[in-house]
Amino acid sequence: MSITSELFQELSHMPVYDAHTHIGADHLTARGLDDVLLYHMVISDLYSAGCPSGSRIPEYRTQDLAHARLEEAIPYVPLVQNTSCMWGVRLILRDLYGIDEPITRDNWREIDRAIAAKASPEWAREIFHRAGIVRGCTELWRGHDGRANDMFQYSLEWAFFTRCQWGQFDTSLLELEHAWGQEVPGAPLPVTLSPDDLSRLRPIRTLEDVDAAIAHYVERIPYGKVISAASHLSTDINYRRVSEDEMAGALKRRDRATPAERDIYANYIFEKHLEAVQSSGHDLLLQFSFGAEPLPYESGSKLRSESVFELAQIVARYPGIRFNIFLSSAHQNQALCTLARELPNLSLSGYWWHNFFPEIVRRVMSERLDMLSTAKQVGFFSDAYCVDWAYAKAIMVRAQLAQVLAQRVQQGQYDAQTALEIARQLFQDTPRNLLGMRQSEE
Numbered sequence: 001m002s003i004t005s006e007l008f009q010e011l012s013h014m015p016v017y018d019a020h021t022h023i024g025a026d027h028l029t030a031r032g033l034d035d036v037l038l039y040h041m042v043i044s045d046l047y048s049a050g051c052p053s054g055s056r057i058p059e060y061r062t063q064d065l066a067h068a069r070l071e072e073a074i075p076y077v078p079l080v081q082n083t084s085c086m087w088g089v090r091l092i093l094r095d096l097y098g099i100d101e102p103i104t105r106d107n108w109r110e111i112d113r114a115i116a117a118k119a120s121p122e123w124a125r126e127i128f129h130r131a132g133i134v135r136g137c138t139e140l141w142r143g144h145d146g147r148a149n150d151m152f153q154y155s156l157e158w159a160f161f162t163r164c165q166w167g168q169f170d171t172s173l174l175e176l177e178h179a180w181g182q183e184v185p186g187a188p189l190p191v192t193l194s195p196d197d198l199s200r201l202r203p204i205r206t207l208e209d210v211d212a213a214i215a216h217y218v219e220r221i222p223y224g225k226v227i228s229a230a231s232h233l234s235t236d237i238n239y240r241r242v243s244e245d246e247m248a249g250a251l252k253r254r255d256r257a258t259p260a261e262r263d264i265y266a267n268y269i270f271e272k273h274l275e276a277v278q279s280s281g282h283d284l285l286l287q288f289s290f291g292a293e294p295l296p297y298e299s300g301s302k303l304r305s306e307s308v309f310e311l312a313q314i315v316a317r318y319p320g321i322r323f324n325i326f327l328s329s330a331h332q333n334q335a336l337c338t339l340a341r342e343l344p345n346l347s348l349s350g351y352w353w354h355n356f357f358p359e360i361v362r363r364v365m366s367e368r369l370d371m372l373s374t375a376k377q378v379g380f381f382s383d384a385y386c387v388d389w390a391y392a393k394a395i396m397v398r399a400q401l402a403q404v405l406a407q408r409v410q411q412g413q414y415d416a417q418t419a420l421e422i423a424r425q426l427f428q429d430t431p432r433n434l435l436g437m438r439q440s441e442e
Contacts, residue, residue: 003409003416008402010420017431018136018390019349020155020230020287020326020381024059025138025148028124030388033112034066036092037073037103039389041356042085044298049079054297059385070108077103084357088392095395096127096388124387125151131391134428134439136382140226141187150440155287156221156229158185161269164234166294169257172265173210177201180213185220207248214269218276221284227436228285228324234266235303236293239310242267278320285322285435290336291329292353301354303329312339315346324378324434326352330360337371347434349378351397356383361400369404369422378434379426401426 001009030036040056047054051073057066080086081102093099097114101107128136128151140154159175168174178189181202204210221229242264250257250264257265277284290311291303315323324347327333333355340346348368351361368377380397382390405419414422431437 002406004402004406007405007409007416007419008399011398011402011423012395013132014398014420014423014427015132015134016380016394016427017435017437018133018380018382018384018394019378019431019435019437020383021136021138021152021390022142022383022385023136023138023152023387023390024142024385025144025146025152026142027119028121028148028151028387029119029127030092030115030386031119032063032066032116033103033108034061034070035386036089036115036388037077038066038069039085039088039385040298041353042080042089043073045080045083045085046073046076047297049076051076056297067109067112070112074103074105074108084396088389088396091392091395092388095130096391121147124148127387127391131387131394133390133394135437136390137227137435137437139187139230140185140222153435153437154226156185156226157188157231158229159217160188160231161273162234162237162239162266162288163232164236164262164294166296169259169262170254170265171262172269173204173254174201176210176213176217176269177204179217179220180204183220185222204251206251207244210247210251210269211272214272214276218273218280221277221280221282223280223282223284226284228287230287230289233288233290233307233311234293235291235307237266238263239270239307239314240267241271244268274314274318274321278318283322285324287324287326287349289326289328289352291327291332291355299328299353301329303332305332305335308332308335308339312343315339315343319345321345322347322434324349326350326381327364328353328355330355330363333364333367334371337368340372340376347376347378347430348372350381352381352383356393358396358400361397362404365401365404366407369408374422374425374430375433376430377426378430379423380431 038057053072057069099111136152137155138152139157143154159179161172161175165171178201204213246264247268250261253261291301292299293302322345326349327336340348351364355364382393384390401423408414409416409419
């Protein structure tokens with residue numbers, strides 16, 4: 001047996017924490033084939049192959065819609081068998097449902113029924129057990145009535161003050177208005193807003209409104225219920241400090257806002273938010289996805305070099321806040337590693353979105369292992385919307401880490417025992433120490 005195979009076998013039995021998901025307690029497992037084959041990353045594969053629909057399927061879709069989208073997608077499945085996302089689909093179908101044949105027009109309904117028949121909270125816990133996932137972290141609102149508290153801890157994903165949206169220049173204000181209109185944190189705004197979404201927002205017109213809304217937001221962070229807060233840093237924003245006069249003037253131009261006003265809104269709100277969080281006296285890890293920007297349906301990998309050092313200035317300005325980055329741009333991983341080496345309150349997590357492809361995962365792992373303490377890097381998060389995909393991604397990440405560690409054992413950098421200890425730190429110690437993740441009985 002090769003050293004890679006030996007390490008993979010050991011890693012397969014090693015417990016992991018899943019530090020970031022979007023799994024809802026009300027539908028933990030795949031409800032049918034749609035939750036497996038129409039996971040948003042696979043939709044992008046299918047769309048690239050010619051499937052007419054590139055948009056995400058609504059989370060709470062009807063069965064008729066789910067079946068219509070599956071019917072539309074099935075003809076394109078043979079054209080995406082090469083992708084790593086389809087590797088994940090095959091892992092789920094084979095390992096969890098005993099289905100080893102290709103998905104076709106003739107059998108997809110049978111596969112759909114087989115998946116739906118197993119959906120239950122008990123099956124979700126069995127999948128976590130098979131994946132070796134000790135506990136996950138999901139959005140606070142997705143916890144609903146706490147029925148899955150033994151499986152999850154929670155992250156606040158409520159407002160995205162530094163996220164851009166396609167063709168829109170007042171997103172930061174819309175996000176703040178959304179939170180200002182809620183007494184308790186709810187679901188975040190969707191990436192694509194409809195008129196109905198906008199009509200429910202509490203309007204911000206003045207600088208005093210902005211300050212009141214930020215105070216409202218920070219005061220309602222449920223610090224005892226969440227271990228982190230997750231948001232996004234857009235590379236399209238030029239990060240700098242802006243004055244009250246600049247913000248007041250930009251508010252008057254909201255109806256004709258341009259990228260210049262967008263940057264003023266985002267910077268003013270973001271800095272005020274960070275000031276309030278730092279002065280609150282609470283220790284809350286702030287997580288930010290970084291390196292992906294909107295396209296009409298999903299996003300593309302994009303990160304300006306200047307954004308990395310604009311981030312460095314922000315992190316250095318707020319030493320009382322711990323920042324954690326999910327990177328989606330492999331070419332800037334080395335730069336972020338240099339920042340995390342020198343900024344005590346900055347750490348990195350996993351392999352997000354456009355980085356979650358085996359070749360890129362191995363590159364990111366390799367650079368971080370050579371450059372950065374294991375105390376500064378969280379080894380796994382799935383970003384999954386059902387536990388089935390958390391299972392598949394856990395296997396995929398273990399396979400890549402086994403290869404990266406084996407290469408170092410072969411060149412004499414580590415021995416096998418040291419390699420496994422490093423993996424344990426990435427999978428267990430760092431998420432416990434950085435995020436406060438715990439087994440449910442602790």
